[in-house]
Amino acid sequence: MESSTVQSTRKIKRTQTGIVGLDEALNGGMPESTICVVSGGPGSGKTMLSCEFLYKGAVQFNETGIYVSLGERRDDFFQNALNFGWDFAALEKKGQFGFVDLSYESLVNFWISPQGNDYTYESEVNEGIQQTNPLNSEGSYYTIYQNFINQVMDMIKTLDAKRVVIDPINSLTLIFPSDFHRRREFLRIFNILRESKCTTLLLSELAEDKRFTVEEFIASGVIRLSYKNSRDIMSRRLVIQKMRGTPFNEKILSMRITTNGIELIGETLGFE
Amino acid sequence: MESSTVQSTRKIKRTQTGIVGLDEALNGGMPESTICVVSGGPGSGKTMLSCEFLYKGAVQFNETGIYVSLGERRDDFFQNALNFGWDFAALEKKGQFGFVDLSYESLVNFWISPQGNDYTYESEVNEGIQQTNPLNSEGSYYTIYQNFINQVMDMIKTLDAKRVVIDPINSLTLIFPSDFHRRREFLRIFNILRESKCTTLLLSELAEDKRFTVEEFIASGVIRLSYKNSRDIMSRRLVIQKMRGTPFNEKILSMRITTNGIELIGETLGFE
Amino acid sequence: MESSTVQSTRKIKRTQTGIVGLDEALNGGMPESTICVVSGGPGSGKTMLSCEFLYKGAVQFNETGIYVSLGERRDDFFQNALNFGWDFAALEKKGQFGFVDLSYESLVNFWISPQGNDYTYESEVNEGIQQTNPLNSEGSYYTIYQNFINQVMDMIKTLDAKRVVIDPINSLTLIFPSDFHRRREFLRIFNILRESKCTTLLLSELAEDKRFTVEEFIASGVIRLSYKNSRDIMSRRLVIQKMRGTPFNEKILSMRITTNGIELIGETLGFE
């Protein structure tokens, strides 16, 4: 690589992850406004990577971040992060962190019942379920999805956030009635997030590690994590599958989870 | 790993399994309130592991446990456990164990017929079966699922239980009309169980060992068991795929079933 | 394994198979009332194993057995068994064997036409076939399945049978309109058979040898047979995948079919 072009690429604004070895592998960090899918199986470290991204963002780089939970409860999130010494409650008080709670308690009110009470279940019983996806029978997924976007964007504006994590996007995928809608709606939210200048991690639960998802194709970055049997040993791996706008390390990187967070291991973590 | 952080993680409340080698591999046990999916094929040792978890819980750690059976009959459960010297009948008398019987005899009354008689079959005959899942045609799965949750929570409160086993969750999965409901309802019961401070094992029948299920993604712990042909020898393995809130041994562990229960084998079972 | 616990497990009542090597591998036989799925491809030896189980049961252990055929004709069954010197006709006369004929001639009358005549076909022609599974269009599978259970239980009571073979359960599976019914109805018949104290073999045709079926998960025993290409040689294998209530040999066992029946081969067939 010629030094002149490297310099030109170094001029772009970057979002540093703060994760040991990852910024080196990204040639300094993700380009600002990157939408990056982080995918992997259960226990592969997706949530931990995104927590560290938000915590280091606030503490080391003074960038406010928000965590949009489509599954985990607020209390569990804060408690699990504490195990690594990451005190998000303290950050929240200082206005450096926001938690958008779309976990079950809120989902049941928000997604299904605009009235916010438990009787939606009863109404399902009375009306019967005519279609596999209840959203279809209630008219459209659109109201729900638009509300989701509004909540996320409101929090971003309120806190002037620069970093966003949505965990997991599979919960969103379930509300789209077809692949056509899935592609269209992900393109829409990706563009909204890019215009906000936020660097975003989208966590994706990956049932198998061979197929790619539509989100991975339309995102500007893809990082794949794995934790699995490799020659009778369980091992952790991280691969940068795609990162638009920057050179990056194209090797398969070994990953370790310590009580301080994630470490990428290797002699040369920088791109070559 | 630095000793200071290890100490901090040791301060969390843990639920010891009492299984030889497993608590070492979990750095002292599962964090309290963990929802852990235990998955594997037939004969992989799921039920045995959960029995030992409940029995040792009562006898060694003085914690009451309940077993929610969605398949096996009460008598069979007690008899099979006796083969390992685990006398759950004695524990039950002392209030240290509860058996929630959602096996066939109760299912046929509970799931299908709110009136509790056998004529539900007849009514199916008369009315015909309009849809693949009969629950759809009867209005909704909601009444059934809510009753299931109520029964489990009542037993937990009555006995002040700290440990719960649900065996198998596949029976639940069959009553959900879509993947959307499956994710939503598992998130709901997971939260209810966490709030009760119970440490819970969810047994999952795994037809193939490659794909992950939605339950494994949303649970805080995943343990995978296997009993299968590996280089022309049948062997037992245990892998901790995920365990939030604690370091754990990331190796593939050999497992043996003796007449005393389960043993994990290996030189260093603790995390590293 | 400690000798004290081994002794305790030896006290349970066992059903010896009489098959060379199999009882050793089962630590003395299957626990009484075991429901054991025997699965394998065509030619793997399922029917032969179950014949020998019934014949040896009557001749060596004085236990009456019944064979519930959901496919093979009565005459073919008796003739094929004779090739191995097993004279079931003689046993039948002495009241030591019963054949429940649910083969085609009876199925066509029993399953489809309660009136017991061939005109059901004609009625199908006249009415047309509205659904893939004709049982659905006739109201319910329930009448058929309940009649099946009644016939089996009547024969068990009449002969005071201790051993039951149902061959193959795939024929039953085809009449269930959903996986929900399949699990529920197998749980029901399993419990009925257990209460009758019969030890039962359920023969299962296995199209592929990788996936497990719901019957294998809910049964108390699973034995898998194979006859296939292994490194360019056809070989027979038997694996005990699961057997509740007893220790068993966890090795892959070589199997041979001789004119005397089945032989398991190996230096140490007992459990270890």
Next chain:
Amino acid sequence: MESSTVQSTRKIKRTQTGIVGLDEALNGGMPESTICVVSGGPGSGKTMLSCEFLYKGAVQFNETGIYVSLGERRDDFFQNALNFGWDFAALEKKGQFGFVDLSYESLVNFWISPQGNDYTYESEVNEGIQQTNPLNSEGSYYTIYQNFINQVMDMIKTLDAKRVVIDPINSLTLIFPSDFHRRREFLRIFNILRESKCTTLLLSELAEDKRFTVEEFIASGVIRLSYKNSRDIMSRRLVIQKMRGTPFNEKILSMRITTNGIELIGETLGFE
């Protein structure tokens, strides 16, 4: 194997195939009345094996055979066989062979149009196609299938045939509206053929060689042929997967097609 039992099995009536090496591998031939599925991919030799079975049957063993074609035309069958020096036309004149023509010309009249004219197509156009399988929309597959059975049985009785080939059974499979009907109807025709004392080969087109079909499970014999890439060399194999009522060679046998017909190759072709 003890010699006494071998002698007893030799007493059964056998149908010799006349194919070089196959009768040895079958310990003298197939037991009379065997229904044997011969399965394999295109070019694996199914049709050739069945032609030789019929030709040698007539010439060497004086047994009349019939070929039921569900695809190939009469002229093509006779011509292809002539390449191997097998003159079926001569046999037919002597009453030693019968060809049941259910190839396209007859199918189009027989299956679709009872009136025997081309206007059935027009009527499809006018009425539209309401369902994927046209047989459903015309009432039932039953009339067609019963006519098929009648034609086959009439030819068997007329010629006093002892050998039957049906090529391919996949054409039949397509007319059954469900797996339930497929199992039931194959059980029915298998029993009718057994009662006629005919030894029957059912040719089955096998898209993949891993899965077993229901016909292979319910037949009394299964022979699998393959012609495929094995370590970068195309090779022909024959495996006897199942043969009730006789010991047989359980090895993978090499197969060669010469201008004289099929040859199985190997030092010891007999059973061991």
Next chain:
Amino acid sequence: MESSTVQSTRKIKRTQTGIVGLDEALNGGMPESTICVVSGGPGSGKTMLSCEFLYKGAVQFNETGIYVSLGERRDDFFQNALNFGWDFAALEKKGQFGFVDLSYESLVNFWISPQGNDYTYESEVNEGIQQTNPLNSEGSYYTIYQNFINQVMDMIKTLDAKRVVIDPINSLTLIFPSDFHRRREFLRIFNILRESKCTTLLLSELAEDKRFTVEEFIASGVIRLSYKNSRDIMSRRLVIQKMRGTPFNEKILSMRITTNGIELIGETLGFE
């Protein structure tokens, strides 16, 4: 192989392909009237092989051929062939070649709109699409398919053609409403082509190279081409999977595309 029988097979009429090495591998060529499926992935050489078959047929063996295009445009066909020095335009003028244009421009008029104008699209818009396959909603595929057959047969008769190529048959497959129709209609056209004494190549696009198609089973010949990664090198292979009525080379043959056409490479290309 004995020389006497080889001589007898040499007497059959053969259609020489003119392709270097292929006629040797076919023991002199395909038997006259063979219907041969040529299948493979994109770039495997199917179209080139069939072009050479037609061109050499006209120039070397004085046999007129026709190319039935169900995709490629007339101009592209002529241009691509010119790259190999094959001037089909010159042959067409001499009456030695015919191009049946069922490419898009003709398809859109012929298949969808009997009126031959673009407004069929509009009518789809107005009427809506009730079914996945528009042919169903317009009554029947029959008119379309019969017109296709008529066009092909008219060209054959007009030119007294001896060679036919249909490229690709996948376009036909898409118009059949079920597997039942697919088998029936391919049997019908195969018989029509055989009666015309034409030797026919049917080009089949093969998405994967493992499964066989129904056309491969009912054709009298199958040639499979591949161009793919084999041990990290791209290589071309040709395998004769089936060829009724002649011995053939059963080896995997290496294939090379030169600017003169196709070459099969190997020391002994003849059958053995």
Next chain:
Amino acid sequence: MESSTVQSTRKIKRTQTGIVGLDEALNGGMPESTICVVSGGPGSGKTMLSCEFLYKGAVQFNETGIYVSLGERRDDFFQNALNFGWDFAALEKKGQFGFVDLSYESLVNFWISPQGNDYTYESEVNEGIQQTNPLNSEGSYYTIYQNFINQVMDMIKTLDAKRVVIDPINSLTLIFPSDFHRRREFLRIFNILRESKCTTLLLSELAEDKRFTVEEFIASGVIRLSYKNSRDIMSRRLVIQKMRGTPFNEKILSMRITTNGIELIGETLGFE
């Protein structure tokens, strides 16, 4: 290869890609009017290859190109290209480049709402979604697809473009109601593009690298890119799967992404 024929093939008009090594591998470039599918997973380099194709086309070969975006936003496209020193904005001003914006903002107006306002969502809510693909319920995909073609062709004519990139064609695929339409409509647009004499790259997102798509079969060229784990190292590969009208390098080519663009690496990149 004989030199005379090589000369004749060199006479065809070629479109040079300008990519280091690719034109050599293509024997001088793609034949003019080639429709070439470029397929690969996320991060495999599809978009970069097509950008370089357009940029070098304008700068080095003075051929105007257009980029039809069915996903990426205009700004992102220009920005990402700038990282490699490719200034498309400057080209656009000079009339050497055109960007057809069918990204989300335009899609939402164009595809769904002919009125061009956001209320289409609302109307979906009010009317409900009756079918999986909303295009079906609105009458037909035809209007949308025809508008797409018109926009592309207008830009081609306006700029007298010689190079076209459509990224990705998967977005188109989602609007076709069946495989029948998919084949028909791709044949239609392919012919329109060929008549315009444009050389076209169609970018295809490939979920798995084993199956071929219908577009790859009907295109005149196919280039497959991969970026994946090969023996525990991530590596980039480029394979020319098909290229009508020219000899090409049939090897698996190593590919590198530098800050100057794509480089194919190897000693002999030319065809042999």
